[in-house]
Amino acid sequence: MDATPTAELTSTPGQHVVEPLQDGGGGHSTSRRPDPLIGIHLCGSTALVWRTADVRAAREAGVVGSLVGALPRQPRQNGRLGRPLQLGLEELRLLLEKQASGDDIESSAPNSEGEVQQAETECYEEEQRSSFEAQSILALEERKSALLRAMGGAKQGGGTSQPDGGVSGRLEVLDQSFVFPRSAVAVQLRTARAGLSHCSDERTLLSAAQPGSSQRAPRSESRFQVFRDLRQRGYYITSAGKFGGDFLVYPGDPLRFHAHFIAVCVALDEQLPLVDVLAVARLGSNVKKTVLLCSPGGPTAPVHYTSLQWSGMV
Amino acid sequence: MADPSKTDDSERIFSELLSPSELFAARSRSRKLPVRGQKDFYPSGCAQQKQRLQNSLDEHWELVSEERVERLGNLVRGIWNPSDQIVELQSPAGKFWQTMGFSADGKQCLQPEEALYLMECGNLQVFHRDLPLSIQEGYETFLSSSQLSLQQYQVFGHLKRLGYVVSRFHASLVPSLYERQLNLPPSRDRGANQLKRKRSPSPEATATVASSPRPSEKQEDSSNPSSAQDKATNHSQPSAAQQPPADDDVTGRCWWSDGLVPPEQQQDGGPSPAGPNSRWDFLSIQFPDLGARDTPGPLAPPDPALLPGAMAVGVCSVSSWLRRLNTWREKQPGGKQRRRREEEEERARRRTGPDREVQGCRSWAEYRRIMERRRKGSRRSDSRPAHLWEKDVTPLHDPRQGTSTAELLEKISVVKPSRWADKSCSVEAVGTWQISFDVHQPAVNTEFRKSSPGMPYSRMCVCSFDGPVPALGELQHVSQQSGDVPVTMAVVDHGDISFYTFKHFLLPCDLPQ
Numbered sequence: 001m002d003a004t005p006t007a008e009l010t011s012t013p014g015q016h017v018v019e020p021l022q023d024g025g026g027g028h029s030t031s032r033r034p035d036p037l038i039g040i041h042l043c044g045s046t047a048l049v050w051r052t053a054d055v056r057a058a059r060e061a062g063v064v065g066s067l068v069g070a071l072p073r074q075p076r077q078n079g080r081l082g083r084p085l086q087l088g089l090e091e092l093r094l095l096l097e098k099q100a101s102g103d104d105i106e107s108s109a110p111n112s113e114g115e116v117q118q119a120e121t122e123c124y125e126e127e128q129r130s131s132f133e134a135q136s137i138l139a140l141e142e143r144k145s146a147l148l149r150a151m152g153g154a155k156q157g158g159g160t161s162q163p164d165g166g167v168s169g170r171l172e173v174l175d176q177s178f179v180f181p182r183s184a185v186a187v188q189l190r191t192a193r194a195g196l197s198h199c200s201d202e203r204t205l206l207s208a209a210q211p212g213s214s215q216r217a218p219r220s221e222s223r224f225q226v227f228r229d230l231r232q233r234g235y236y237i238t239s240a241g242k243f244g245g246d247f248l249v250y251p252g253d254p255l256r257f258h259a260h261f262i263a264v265c266v267a268l269d270e271q272l273p274l275v276d277v278l279a280v281a282r283l284g285s286n287v288k289k290t291v292l293l294c295s296p297g298g299p300t301a302p303v304h305y306t307s308l309q310w311s312g313m314v
Numbered sequence: 315m316a317d318p319s320k321t322d323d324s325e326r327i328f329s330e331l332l333s334p335s336e337l338f339a340a341r342s343r344s345r346k347l348p349v350r351g352q353k354d355f356y357p358s359g360c361a362q363q364k365q366r367l368q369n370s371l372d373e374h375w376e377l378v379s380e381e382r383v384e385r386l387g388n389l390v391r392g393i394w395n396p397s398d399q400i401v402e403l404q405s406p407a408g409k410f411w412q413t414m415g416f417s418a419d420g421k422q423c424l425q426p427e428e429a430l431y432l433m434e435c436g437n438l439q440v441f442h443r444d445l446p447l448s449i450q451e452g453y454e455t456f457l458s459s460s461q462l463s464l465q466q467y468q469v470f471g472h473l474k475r476l477g478y479v480v481s482r483f484h485a486s487l488v489p490s491l492y493e494r495q496l497n498l499p500p501s502r503d504r505g506a507n508q509l510k511r512k513r514s515p516s517p518e519a520t521a522t523v524a525s526s527p528r529p530s531e532k533q534e535d536s537s538n539p540s541s542a543q544d545k546a547t548n549h550s551q552p553s554a555a556q557q558p559p560a561d562d563d564v565t566g567r568c569w570w571s572d573g574l575v576p577p578e579q580q581q582d583g584g585p586s587p588a589g590p591n592s593r594w595d596f597l598s599i600q601f602p603d604l605g606a607r608d609t610p611g612p613l614a615p616p617d618p619a620l621l622p623g624a625m626a627v628g629v630c631s632v633s634s635w636l637r638r639l640n641t642w643r644e645k646q647p648g649g650k651q652r653r654r655r656e657e658e659e660e661r662a663r664r665r666t667g668p669d670r671e672v673q674g675c676r677s678w679a680e681y682r683r684i685m686e687r688r689r690k691g692s693r694r695s696d697s698r699p700a701h702l703w704e705k706d707v708t709p710l711h712d713p714r715q716g717t718s719t720a721e722l723l724e725k726i727s728v729v730k731p732s733r734w735a736d737k738s739c740s741v742e743a744v745g746t747w748q749i750s751f752d753v754h755q756p757a758v759n760t761e762f763r764k765s766s767p768g769m770p771y772s773r774m775c776v777c778s779f780d781g782p783v784p785a786l787g788e789l790q791h792v793s794q795q796s797g798d799v800p801v802t803m804a805v806v807d808h809g810d811i812s813f814y815t816f817k818h819f820l821l822p823c824d825l826p827q
Binding site for chain 2: 066074075080130182187190191238
C-alpha cells in the first residue's frame with residue numbers, strides 16, 4: 001500500500017471506516033508483514049468489528065475488545081459470545097492512531113440502485129442454484145457410499161456372496177430415484193456484510209483530520225493516555241466497570257491470564273476524598289487485584305502510577 | 315480499499331463465504347463448546363505456557379470464525395419493511411411465535427429486535443430488496459432508528475438468551491389500580507392492534523360518551539310506547555346505569571361508536587341526535603326515590619319532552635305500590651345467629667348505660683381500673699409540678715397517662731420515615747430515564763399468552779456506567795410509570811451487563827406488638 005488513508009469518525013450509522021495497521025503492537029515479530037486492513041463499522045455511536053480476520057488483526061495489535069453477539073454454535077447461552085467485537089473509545093482511537101498520516105480522500109459514489117440491485121440479486125440466485133446442485137450431488141454420493149458400506153458389511157457378515165450386479169443395480173435405482181429436497185439444502189447466514197462496497201446506500205469517507213480532538217473531555221483524554229501508555233508497556237487492557245475502575249490490566253492475553261490491576265484514572269492535581277480511596281482499595285482487595293491510580297502528566301509527559309495495597313499494622 | 319486483483323478463492327475467504335462442500339459438511343459440525351481451562355497467574359515465558367496460549371487462541375478463533383449454516387427448511391422467511399420498521403413473515407412462524415411477534419393485517423410480524431435476535435439464533439432469514447440481510451446489515455438497519463439502541467438490544471438479547479420473555483414497554487398499557495380492581499376480562503385484541511390504535515389520533519371521547527347511551531335509551535323507550543309511568547321510570551334507571559360501563563368501552567374503542575350510532579338511530583326513527591351536544595342532561599332529570607323513608611306523595615307527571623311521541627301522562631299515585639314494596643330490613647349474611655348476637659349486644663349496651671368507656675371494656679378488671687383512674691384523677695388534679703405544667707412550654711408527655719411505646723415513639727420522632735412512592739415527597743420528574751422492556755418469567759414455567767401476558771416479572775431500564783446515577787426524582791417517576799412492578803436497571807459496560815434494583819426499606823422498629 002503506497003498511500004495509506006487516515007480515517008474519520010462520524011456518527012452516521014453504518015459508516016465504514018477502514019485504516020491500515022502497521023506492525024503488530026505486541027512486539028512479537030520484527031518482520032514487516034503487508035499491512036492488513038481492519039474494517040471498523042459504526043452502529044449508532046459504537047464501533048464494531050465484524051470480520052474474523054479483522055478481529056484477529058485487532059488482537060495482534062493488542063486491542064482485545066469484547067465480543068457482544070450470539071455465538072453461532074450455541075446461540076442461546078451467555079457464557080461465550082460471538083461476533084461482532086465491540087471496541088471501546090480508547091481502543092478505537094489507538095487503532096486509528098496506528099497509521100501513517102495521509103490525506104487521501106476516498107469515497108465510493110453511490111451507484112444507481114437499480115442496476116446494482118439487479119446484478120446482485122441475479123448473482124445471489126445463481127449462487128443458490130449452484131449450491132443446491134453441488135449439494136445434491138454430494139448428498140447422492142454420500143448415500144451411495146453409505147449403501148456400499150452397508151452392502152460390503154452384509155457381504156462379509158452374511159457369507160453368501162451377492163453378485164456384483166445386485167450392488168450396481170441398487171446404485172442405479174438410487175441414481176434415478178434420489179431426490180434432494182429443496183428444504184434440505186444448507187444455507188449460510190452471513191455474519192459480516194459481503195464485500196466492502198456492497199451496500200450502495202453508504203458512502204465511505206476517509207479524511208485526514210480527526211474531528212473534535214480539541215473538544216474532547218479532559219477525562220477521556222487522560223483515559224486514552226493511560227491506555228496508550230499501558231499498551232506500550234505490553235499489557236492487555238479491558239474495561240472494568242463492574243470492578244469500580246476504568247481498566248482491567250492483564251500481564252498477557254486475557255484468555256490465559258488473570259488480571260493484575262484495576263486501573264483508576266485520576267488527574268495529578270485532583271483531590272481525592274480519603275473515603276473514595278478506601279472504597280476503591282477495598283474493592284480491589286476483595287477481588288485480589290491491586291488498584292493502580294494512574295495520572296497522566298501531559299500529552300507527552302510520562303504517566304505516574306500509584307498502587308494501593310491493603311496491609312495491616314502488625 | 316480492496317485490492318482489485320484478488321483471486322476468487324481469496325475473495326471468498328475475505329468475504330467469509332462458504333463453498334457448497336463446506337456447507338454440506340457443516341451438517342455434522344460439533345455443537346459443543348470447549349471448556350475453558352484454568353488461567354495462569356503470571357506469564358513466565360516458558361514454552362508450555364506459550365503452547366497453551368496458542369491452543370486457547372486457536373480454539374477461540376475457531377469458535378469465532380464459525381459461520382451460521384442452517385437447513386433451508388428450518389428457516390423462516392421474513393421481509394423488512396422500513397416504513398413501518400417491522401419484519402413481516404412470509405412463511406409460517408415456528409415455535410418462537412408463542413412468545414414473540416404480533417399479527418397485523420392478517421400477517422405475522424416481528425419487532426426489529428425480535429427479528430435480529432432470531433437471525434442471530436439462526437431461525438430467521440430476513441430479505442430486503444430480494445437479498446438476504448447479513449447479521450451486520452441487520453444490526454445497522456434495525457438498530458439505527460431512534461426506537462432501539464445497541465445497548466438496549468444487548469440487554470434484550472442477554473435476557474432472551476437466558477430464557478425470559480421480553481417485550482417492549484408501553485406506558486399506556488400499564489393497567490391502573492382501578493382497572494385491576496375492576497378485573498375486566500382481557501379484550502381479545504390487545505397487543506399491537508391496541509398499540510396501533512393508540513398511535514393513530516383518536517376522535518374526541520366526549521362526543522361519543524353522550525351519543526352511545528342515547529341509542530340504547532331510545533330503544534328502550536320506543537319498545538314500550540304504552541307503558542305505565544312506573545315502567546318508564548324503571549327503564550330509565552337501568553339505562554342511566556348503562557352509561558358508566560359504556561364509558562369504559564368508549565375510551566378503549568372510541569372510534570367504533572361513530573359507526574354504531576347511525577344504524578341504531580335509523581331503527582328508532584326518532585329525531586336524530588344533534589351532533590356532539592347531548593339532549594339528555596341527567597343531572598336535571600329527577601328520578602323519584604320510592605324506597606325513601608318519608609313517602610314522597612303522588613308523583614308529578616314528568617317533563618313531556620322526555621317522553622317519546624305524543625304520550626300524555628297524568629299524576630301517579632304511588633300508595634298502592636308502596637304497600638307492595640319490600641320495606642323489611644335486608645337479611646344479613648350469617649342469618650339468624652348473627653341477628654341474635656346483635657340483639658344481645660344491643661341489650662347489653664342499653665344495660666351499661668351511655669358511658670362509652672365503660673361500654674368498651676371487656677372485663678371486670680378493666681372496669682375497675684377505669685373507676686380507679688377516675689377517682690384518682692379527680693383527687694390529684696393539682697399534683698402536677700407547676701414549674702413544668704403551668705408555663706408556656708409543657709412536657710411532651712404526661713407520665714401518669716397510660717400510653718404505649720409506639721405512641722411514645724411517634725411523639726418523639728422528629729424525622730418521619732417516608733415511602734419513596736409518596737406523592738408528597740416527589741421531586742421534579744425528569745424524562746431522561748425511560749423504561750425499555752417488560753420482562754416475564756420463562757414461558758415454560760408459567761402460563762404465558764401473548765394476548766394476556768399478565769403482570770411482568772420486572773421492567774428494564776437500560777443505562778451505562780458512563781452515564782449518571784439516577785436521581786431520586788427520576789427513580790420515582792420511573793417507578794410510578796411502572797405501577798406495581800419492580801424496575802431493574804440494566805447497566806451495559808462493553809457488552810457486560812449488570813442488573814441493579816432499588817428495594818424499599820424501612821428501618822425496623824422494635825416494639826412489643
